[in-house]
Every structure is written in structure tokens, then in C-alpha cells.
Amino acid sequence: MPTLLAPLHQHWHSGKQKMASTKKVFDLVIIGAGMMGSAAAYHSSQIPGTSVCLVGPSEPKVRKEHEIFGCWFDEGRICCRVHEKHTWSVLSSRSIQRYREIEKQTGLNFYSNVGNIQCLEKKEEFESLLQMNQQMTASAEDVSKKWNDIYPFFNFPDDIYILQEKVNAGHISPREQVRAHQTAALQHGTEIVRKIVSTVTPADNPDYKYAGHRILF
Numbered sequence: 001m002p003t004l005l006a007p008l009h010q011h012w013h014s015g016k017q018k019m020a021s022t023k024k025v026f027d028l029v030i031i032g033a034g035m036m037g038s039a040a041a042y043h044s045s046q047i048p049g050t051s052v053c054l055v056g057p058s059e060p061k062v063r064k065e066h067e068i069f070g071c072w073f074d075e076g077r078i079c080c081r082v083h084e085k086h087t088w089s090v091l092s093s094r095s096i097q098r099y100r101e102i103e104k105q106t107g108l109n110f111y112s113n114v115g116n117i118q119c120l121e122k123k124e125e126f127e128s129l130l131q132m133n134q135q136m137t138a139s140a141e142d143v144s145k146k147w148n149d150i151y152p153f154f155n156f157p158d159d160i161y162i163l164q165e166k167v168n169a170g171h172i173s174p175r176e177q178v179r180a181h182q183t184a185a186l187q188h189g190t191e192i193v194r195k196i197v198s199t200v201t202p203a204d205n206p207d208y209k210y211a212g213h214r215i216l217f
């Protein structure tokens with residue numbers, strides 16, 4: 001029997017706790033099946049020989065008071081490569097590069113590669129974005145002088161600074177992205193448990209069904 005770091009005690013909606021018949025021990029248990037947890041399940045499930053369990057409820061069909069909220073219960077997330085911080089720019093760029101691959105693998109489309117613009121009032125902030133654009137070789141363009149021709153339907157002030165990323169930027173559907181990551185994770189053997197975790201306990205109680213060598217919250 002391997003050493004358990006923290007078996008999980010699940011919250012059972014019936015109110016009565018069930019005894020576990022057989023304990024399932026995973027290399028990694030991820031708590032929270034939202035945007036981060038689902039992506040983590042997908043990526044970790046690709047590590048050879050690693051068993052992964054993702055725990056968390058689906059989006060509720062009807063929202064009630066006190067229900068756990070997930071930041072992915074909607075259809076719009078902006079994504080672009082050029083950000084103020086270098087780390088953010090690198091992570092965004094790497095994520096966007098993988099979107100089509102995950103879509104192909106799962107047959108679920110979540111990414112619209114329609115471009116993005118950022119509007120800034122402060123010249124210093126705009127210049128730091130331009131620097132980041134260069135550093136990332138992201139091919140964004142300064143359209144501060146011509147936005148009116150490109151986007152006649154916008155009404156920005158004349159002294160606004162605008163950076164346009166025509167490609168490798170746009171928006172995603174967080175709902176569909178979560179679904180795609182979970183589908184890909186399932187394809188790689190992840191077990192998904194649709195429960196709310198209420199307690200994480202040390203390893204010496206035989207009553208709990210799910211356990212992990214590592215727990216990611």
C-alpha cells in the first residue's frame with residue numbers, strides 16, 4: 001500500500017456519509033473542475049504512468065443561492081499575446097498555440113482567432129506594450145493613427161493609443177474550453193468525479209474512497 005498524503009472526504013448530498021467499499025489511490029487528485037483544474041488534468045494526464053482524478057461539480061443547470069460559483073459559466077474570454085508582464089505574455093502565447101490542437105483532439109471548438117485590440121490612455125503603458133510585442137515577436141501593430149479607418153464603429157478619444165493583434169488573439173468560450181480539456185483528460189485516462197469536496201484528511205482513515213499522493217487545489 002503506497003503512502004497517502006491526503007485522502008479525500010467527499011461531501012455527500014444525501015447528508016449521510018457512505019462508507020467506501022474500495023479506496024482509489026491516484027498519483028494526482030485535482031480539486032476544482034474549472035478552467036485551471038481542467039487544464040491541469042489534461043496536461044498531467046499526458047505524463048506517462050500518471051493516474052489523475054479531477055474532482056468538482058459541473059455547471060449547475062439552475063443557479064441557486066449559495067451554489068459554488070465557477071468563473072467559467074459564460075461564453076466570453078479575451079485572449080491575446082501581448083501583456084504588460086512578460087510571464088503573462090509567455091503563458092498566454094503558449095496557451096493560444098495549443099488551442100487548435102486541443103480542438104482537433106476533442107472535436108470541440110472554443111477558440112475564435114478574430115484578433116484583439118488594446119486601448120490605452122497613457123503613453124508609457126503603451127510603449128511598454130510595444131516593447132513586449134518586440135520581445136515576444138508577436139506581430140502586433142500600433143494603429144493609434146488609423147483605428148478610425150479600421151474600426152469606424154468605435155468612438156475613442158483622439159489621443160488614445162491602440163495596439164492591434166490581428167492573429168493569435170481573439171476570444172474563447174470558457175464553457176467549451178473546460179469541456180474540451182475535460183474531454184481530452186478523459187481520453188488520457190483521467191477519472192472525473194462530480195462531487196464537492198468538503199474535507200481533506202490525513203491518510204489513516206479507511207472510510208474515504210478517493211486518495212492521492214499529491215493534491216492540487
Ligand SMILES: Cc1cc2nc3c(=O)[nH]c(=O)nc-3n(C[C@H](O)[C@H](O)[C@H](O)COP(=O)(O)OP(=O)(O)OC[C@H]3O[C@@H](n4cnc5c(N)ncnc54)[C@H](O)[C@@H]3O)c2cc1C
Pocket residue numbers: 031032033034035036037055056057068069070071072076077078079174195196197198
Ligand atoms: C466575468 C468574468 C470575465 C473574465 N474575463 C477574463 C478574460 O477575458 N480573460 C482572462 O484571461 N480571464 C478572465 N477572467 C478570469 C478567468 O475566468 C479566471 O481567472 C479563471 O476562470 C480562474 O480559473 P480557476 O480554475 O482558478 O477558477 P474557476 O474557473 O472558477 O474554477 C474553480 C472550480 O472549482 C470548483 N470548486 C470550488 N470549490 C470546490 C470544492 N469544494 N469542491 C470541488 N470543486 C470546487 C468550482 O465549482 C469551479 O468549477 C474572467 C472572469 C470572470 C468571472
